[in-house]
Amino acid sequence: xxxxxxxxxxxxxxxxxxYLPVFxxxxxxxxxxxLFLKLSLFIRSSVFWNTLNxxxxxxGLSAIFSIILAIPGAYYWGRFDFRGKQLGRSLLVLPxxxxxxxxxxxxxxxxxxxxxxxxxxxxxFSRQVRFTGLYSYWGIVLAHVLYNLPLxxxxxxxxxxxxxxxxxxxxxxxxxxxLFTGCRLTLPLIWPTVVYLFxxxxxxxxxxxxxxxxxGGYLYKTFEVLIYIEYNSKLRFENAAIIAGLQTLILxxxxxxxxxxxxxxxxxxxxxxxxxxxxxxxxxxAVLFYLYNAILLIFLAMPFITVIYRSFxxxxxxxxxxxxxxxxxxxxxxxxxxxxTSFGKVVLTTCLISTxxxxxxTVVAYIFAKERYARSxxxxxxxxxxxxxxxxxxxxxxxGSMTGDRVPAWLLxxxxxxxxxxxLVYSILRTAWRDFDxxxxxxxxxxxxxxxxxxxxxxxxLMRRAVQTAFVYGLAISLSDLGAVxxxxxxxxxxxxxxxxxxxxxxxxxxxxxxxxxxxxxALMAFMAVEKRWMTNGKGRTGIxxx
Amino acid sequence: MTQSDYYxxxxxxxxxxxxxxxxxxxxxxxxxxxxxxxxxxxxxxxLVAGLEENPSGSIRINGEELIFVPPAARQIGxxxxxxxxxxxxxxxxxxxxxxxxxxFPGEEIGRKVQKMLELFxxxxxxxxxxxxxxxxxxxxxxxxxxLITEPRILLLDEPFSALDYNLRARLRRELRDYQKxxxxxxIFVTHQQEEALMLSDRMGLMERGRLxxxxxxxxxxxxxxxxxxxxxxxxxxxxxxxPSGDNKAQLLIxxxxxxxxxxxxxxxxxxxxxxPEDIAVNGAAFPISFSARLVRMDYMGHMRRLxxxxxxxxxxxxxxxxxxxxxIGDEVVLGISPERLQWIPDATD
Numbered sequence: 001x002x003x004x005x006x007x008x009x010x011x012x013x014x015x016x017x018x019y020l021p022v023f024x025x026x027x028x029x030x031x032x033x034x035l036f037l038k039l040s041l042f043i044r045s046s047v048f049w050n051t052l053n054x055x056x057x058x059x060g061l062s063a064i065f066s067i068i069l070a071i072p073g074a075y076y077w078g079r080f081d082f083r084g085k086q087l088g089r090s091l092l093v094l095p096x097x098x099x100x101x102x103x104x105x106x107x108x109x110x111x112x113x114x115x116x117x118x119x120x121x122x123x124x125f126s127r128q129v130r131f132t133g134l135y136s137y138w139g140i141v142l143a144h145v146l147y148n149l150p151l152x153x154x155x156x157x158x159x160x161x162x163x164x165x166x167x168x169x170x171x172x173x174x175x176x177x178x179l180f181t182g183c184r185l186t187l188p189l190i191w192p193t194v195v196y197l198f199x200x201x202x203x204x205x206x207x208x209x210x211x212x213x214x215x216g217g218y219l220y221k222t223f224e225v226l227i228y229i230e231y232n233s234k235l236r237f238e239n240a241a242i243i244a245g246l247q248t249l250i251l252x253x254x255x256x257x258x259x260x261x262x263x264x265x266x267x268x269x270x271x272x273x274x275x276x277x278x279x280x281x282x283x284x285x286a287v288l289f290y291l292y293n294a295i296l297l298i299f300l301a302m303p304f305i306t307v308i309y310r311s312f313x314x315x316x317x318x319x320x321x322x323x324x325x326x327x328x329x330x331x332x333x334x335x336x337x338x339x340x341t342s343f344g345k346v347v348l349t350t351c352l353i354s355t356x357x358x359x360x361x362t363v364v365a366y367i368f369a370k371e372r373y374a375r376s377x378x379x380x381x382x383x384x385x386x387x388x389x390x391x392x393x394x395x396x397x398x399x400g401s402m403t404g405d406r407v408p409a410w411l412l413x414x415x416x417x418x419x420x421x422x423x424l425v426y427s428i429l430r431t432a433w434r435d436f437d438x439x440x441x442x443x444x445x446x447x448x449x450x451x452x453x454x455x456x457x458x459x460x461x462l463m464r465r466a467v468q469t470a471f472v473y474g475l476a477i478s479l480s481d482l483g484a485v486x487x488x489x490x491x492x493x494x495x496x497x498x499x500x501x502x503x504x505x506x507x508x509x510x511x512x513x514x515x516x517x518x519x520x521x522x523a524l525m526a527f528m529a530v531e532k533r534w535m536t537n538g539k540g541r542t543g544i545x546x547x
Numbered sequence: 548m549t550q551s552d553y554y555x556x557x558x559x560x561x562x563x564x565x566x567x568x569x570x571x572x573x574x575x576x577x578x579x580x581x582x583x584x585x586x587x588x589x590x591x592x593x594l595v596a597g598l599e600e601n602p603s604g605s606i607r608i609n610g611e612e613l614i615f616v617p618p619a620a621r622q623i624g625x626x627x628x629x630x631x632x633x634x635x636x637x638x639x640x641x642x643x644x645x646x647x648x649x650x651f652p653g654e655e656i657g658r659k660v661q662k663m664l665e666l667f668x669x670x671x672x673x674x675x676x677x678x679x680x681x682x683x684x685x686x687x688x689x690x691x692x693x694l695i696t697e698p699r700i701l702l703l704d705e706p707f708s709a710l711d712y713n714l715r716a717r718l719r720r721e722l723r724d725y726q727k728x729x730x731x732x733x734i735f736v737t738h739q740q741e742e743a744l745m746l747s748d749r750m751g752l753m754e755r756g757r758l759x760x761x762x763x764x765x766x767x768x769x770x771x772x773x774x775x776x777x778x779x780x781x782x783x784x785x786x787x788x789x790p791s792g793d794n795k796a797q798l799l800i801x802x803x804x805x806x807x808x809x810x811x812x813x814x815x816x817x818x819x820x821x822x823p824e825d826i827a828v829n830g831a832a833f834p835i836s837f838s839a840r841l842v843r844m845d846y847m848g849h850m851r852r853l854x855x856x857x858x859x860x861x862x863x864x865x866x867x868x869x870x871x872x873x874x875i876g877d878e879v880v881l882g883i884s885p886e887r888l889q890w891i892p893d894a895t896d
């Protein structure tokens with residue numbers, strides 16, 4: 001009884017904590033004077049249509065490019081075996097764990113006016129050939145593709161791997177050529193994954209905040225950026241409420257479409273052995289594959305490598321000698337001037353908030369996942385996962401206006417981070433519990449062990465990896481957040497993400513690269529903790545598999 | 548029922564069926580629950596173990612009512628289908644688990660574990676992890692782990708289902724030997740009739756949550772109470788009968804009434820059952836005999852499986868390979884001893 005009551009209270013707290021701020025947005029809208037007039041004025045305004053056009057088109061293009069660029073890689077990764085395949089697949093998780101602001105910085109230092117990419121172009125061609133579109137529509141699309149391509153490549157290749165090679169053999173045996181087999185067999189089998197990826201990348205890009213905030217300038221805004229500007233900069237709360245409400249409705253429409261479009265995927269076990277891709281046996285395929293990988297490496301990894309490289313150059317400029325000056329400057333007064341507080345306090349605040357957010361999310365999600373593990377996926381799971389599909393700014397705006405100044409900023413941020421991290425953390429733990437062999441617990445009870453003894457001796461050791469993975473993802477999401485801290489922090493709470501954002505704002509790129517490198521080191525450690533495969537019935541999964 | 552009996556009366560409704568069973572077993576007995584997949588055998592076992600929520604009924608062992616006792620306090624051991632050995636613990640740690648959980652003194656744990664290791668011939672693997680063990684070794688560890696706590700009863704949930712034929716046969720023999728030597732009371736669940744017939748002192752046959760018949764393997768095989776029991780335990784021939792007055796009846800093979808009268812019991816019993824091995828191929832000398840034509844012959848190593856047709860009625864016959872020299876299409880005389888016939892009610896209920 002006591003346990004059931006605790007779970008009920010937790011359900012109440014989570015549902016209230018997650019959905020009350022969203023309902024509050026609509027409550028504000030319905031209380032508004034001349035609601036329909038204001039609404040129609042906004043809908044007829046150029047701001048609404050420009051934002052809608054931009055959001056839909058850039059999200060659509062980002063999704064299409066991410067998938068199209070992932071398909072050749074997925075073909076090779078899904079059909080052949082090659083040296084470093086497992087490591088490569090693991091590394092594809094890395095960009096997903098990077099904060100948006102680090103990706104932005106990486107793009108600035110690599111693709112920017114004085115970036116490495118332009119230096120290569122000037123060496124290869126002439127000074128006339130330059131990439132100048134970073135702070136533009138296409139720069140935003142490029143950033144979204146950079147962020148989402150690894151996810152697409154990983155999921156598509158896994159989908160390709162699950163196509164039973166016997167099906168292709170049967171198709172060939174029946175007289176079909178490679179093109180016919182590709183169109184009539186392979187494509188239909190991977191199509192559900194393609195649709196799923198399109199939808200997921202579309203939503204990520206539609207709700208993009210950091211990238212658009214930095215690269216979009218005054219010209220390009222998503223609704224997330226618009227809510228932030230109306231609420232935080234212009235203090236026009238009614239406008240913010242209308243935008244948040246409209247965006248929630250657009251997203252609901254979108255999810256309704258998703259439920260219609262999405263079909264159940266083909267799910268066979270991946271083949272145990274794949275043919276090895278070798279230069280001797282299939283030279284053309286091997287050359288094409290390694291060329292693809294090289295381009296991918298430049299496109300995906302070079303922005304991050306450049307950040308680290310420039311952080312060790314004096315003044316962060318190419319041609320200058322190696323130095324640790326940029327790291328030393330993080331401890332100086334100049335840092336405090338640009339960021340608003342000391343480096344130590346920034347690190348301490350970040351660590352405290354992230355650890356607390358990761359811990360709280362993991363504990364609560366674990367209790368829910370365990371409570372629901374014998375049940376099939378249902379409406380409750382959908383509600384626990386829905387924050388993935390609700391705009392964070394709508395939630396954050398609702399939370400901020402609902403609580404006013406009554407709740408300290410750090411607590412609001414913590415609340416928001418739990419909200420942000422919960423769907424993924426819950427997914428990881430729900431998947432782990434679904435795969436958990438319940439006879440382990442049952443045999444422990446039958447051997448006379450108490451619940452506590454079973455928890456300590458059986459459940460904890462067997463679920464340790466999953467909990468660790470969930471915690472690390474919760475931590476990573478909290479660490480990488482910029483929007484919540486900007487929106488709810490009232491300038492009092494400054495985390496590493498905000499510090500990098502402010503350093504970029506003050507054109508202190510050298511220090512920003514040093515701070516981002518430290519950040520990447522933390523992400524790398526988190527990645528290494530996650531990628532030790534966690535054991536559930538011998539199956540290994542990473543967090544990304546649970547999405 | 549005596550105080551030393553094991554009495555089970557369990558009732559629970561499920562979406563697919565209603566489990567409603569009552570049975571009793573004796574101390575030291577090897578009792579099997581046999582039935583098709585999804586008939587409720589494992590559910591029944593889990594109810595006995597206390598692993599199913601909201602049970603109703605009664606589980607009395609040696610006079611003690613256990614139905615609402617939590618699993619940890621029931622002192623009922625269970626070996627799961629895939630053994631459920633703890634993968635993060637070694638063989639020794641797995642075996643000692645139950646005693647540690649019950650806070651036995653370290654010295655006693657050491658002594659008992661040592662005894663189990665010797666008994667189940669596991670001493671040389673004691674420090675291995677369970678992933679390093681073969682199927683047979685895993686079974687022995689699972690048995691040792693369950694038996695070290697001296698359970699009142701041991702439940703075995705299809706422990707051979709994932710194994711190949713030869714290993715399965717070997718482990719079945721091993722299990723029976725251990726059970727006879729140590730005398731632990733066992734309820735064994737399986738869907739393989741051969742396994743149940745071979746291992747059990749007594750067995751019960753289940754279908755859709757209902758226990759149809761309980762008895763020794765011979766009783767169930769030779770005297771099934773209905774067509775389902777008869778067919779589940781092996782191939783059978785069913786022959787309709789017609790009453791011929793004076794409490795006698797005649798077998799009806801197609802249009803042909805077999806002249807030999809057989810005693811007709813009270814109640815509507817319109818058919819008899821005969822096992823394939825009880826029909827002779829060259830049976831002219833038998834009291835009941837009739838001619839048939841061989842339509843199929845399958846060589847199965849230790850026997851031949853024949854199908855013969857008499858007046859449109861098909862019979863299955865098992866014959867020793869050396870006893871059957873006919874070929875497909877040949878005329879044979881099938882012979883039956885009347886005492887081998889078993890009356891079966893027409894409807895399952």
